[in-house]
Amino acid sequence: GAGVSQTPSNKVTEKGKYVELRCDPISGHTALYWYRQSLGQGPEFLIYFQGTGAADDSGLPNDRFFAVRPEGSVSTLKIQRTERGDSAVYLCASSPQGGLASDPNNEQFFGPGTRLTVL
Amino acid sequence: LAKTTQPISMDSYEGQEVNITCSHNNIATNDYITWYQQFPSQGPRFIIQGYKTKVTNEVASLFIPADRKSSTLSLPRVSLSDTAVYYCLVGRKGNNNDMRFGAGTRLTVKP
Numbered sequence: 300g301a302g303v304s305q306t307p308s309n310k311v312t313e314k315g316k317y318v319e320l321r322c323d324p325i326s327g328h329t330a331l332y333w334y335r336q337s338l339g340q341g342p343e344f345l346i347y348f349q350g351t352g353a354a355d356d357s358g359l360p361n362d363r364f365f366a367v368r369p370e371g372s373v374s375t376l377k378i379q380r381t382e383r384g385d386s387a388v389y390l391c392a393s394s395p396q397g398g399l400a401s402d403p404n405n406e407q408f409f410g411p412g413t414r415l416t417v418l
Numbered sequence: 419l420a421k422t423t424q425p426i427s428m429d430s431y432e433g434q435e436v437n438i439t440c441s442h443n444n445i446a447t448n449d450y451i452t453w454y455q456q457f458p459s460q461g462p463r464f465i466i467q468g469y470k471t472k473v474t475n476e477v478a479s480l481f482i483p484a485d486r487k488s489s490t491l492s493l494p495r496v497s498l499s500d501t502a503v504y505y506c507l508v509g510r511k512g513n514n515n516d517m518r519f520g521a522g523t524r525l526t527v528k529p
Contacts, residue, residue, distance in 0.1 A: 341505055341519025390461045403450050409461025
């Protein structure tokens, strides 16, 4: 079956612009996660949705970052007034039930990511 | 918070067995140990998970000693396609910000 898909695969924008990154999770997965990965680092947790609601948004770095999942499926990560430091690969993952990636029987399935470059 | 420590990088040759050890001295009673693999330009992929002793699947084995303060991911007979970054995760249930991938171990398999 289809895995997690993310669009666009690459996004180049200018400092100060607004961007939206889209994630299509695996059908039927109730949990959806956003991570950010800088070069040479592991993924950094941003936000976790259980259904339509954000169960944990403690990883969002500041109020320029916002994410929605209005129908409990597709999610959009929105970044306002982008800064050069926002440049990274933004990864989305989904899982059948939710919780930590290290919780028992909660394998997270990751998409290929969106590479965001802020000039 | 169960912080993990792994070697930054390892080199191996095709056909060899590779063992990557992860230290997690502050692991809590309810914590599981999970390993993910990440190829270049892809998201991480679940490899294996365990709680104690030994777990084996078609990809790898995971060895966990009785004190659970470390774990070893064992990849039998590696091939060039096993070149990737391997992450050890030990998280605290209920707090996603505790689930840190860290920098992982960059494994390079040479011909």
